[in-house]
Amino acid sequence: METLISDMMGWAGVTENVLHAQGEVATDFGETLSWEYLCYVRAHPLVWDVPTCILYGEKDNLTSYETLAAFAQKVHAPITVMPSGEHWFHTEEQMSFLDEWVKGQCL
Numbered sequence: 001m002e003t004l005i006s007d008m009m010g011w012a013g014v015t016e017n018v019l020h021a022q023g024e025v026a027t028d029f030g031e032t033l034s035w036e037y038l039c040y041v042r043a044h045p046l047v048w049d050v051p052t053c054i055l056y057g058e059k060d061n062l063t064s065y066e067t068l069a070a071f072a073q074k075v076h077a078p079i080t081v082m083p084s085g086e087h088w089f090h091t092e093e094q095m096s097f098l099d100e101w102v103k104g105q106c107l
Helices: 002-012 016-022 035-043 065-075 092-104
Strands: 024-026 032-034 054-057 079-082
Touching: 002 032, 002 035, 016 024, 016 035, 032 035, 054 065, 054 092, 065 079, 079 092
Parallel strands: 054 079
Antiparallel strands: 024 032
16 A cells, blocks of 8 residues: 555655645545555555455556565465456446456455
């Protein structure tokens, strides 16, 4: 999550100093950056001990494949990539792919 927040700060041109000073910063892409949440994420590192399967959209514009792959390796999770999929699965094709993936891969 820290990587995603950092990426979003970069996209919005917001430095840590600015975020700290303002507390919250609304972005042009609809997300509000929060200094309190960034501090929480840093103070509470992720501990993941649940068997997990990951479905990743090839055209995910929020989470890089490298970030996802590092997480997957750390938690020993297999990754399935949907060609032309996005971060938010919402089209009929994407939802159908998700349904079939859940039925066949993630049980």
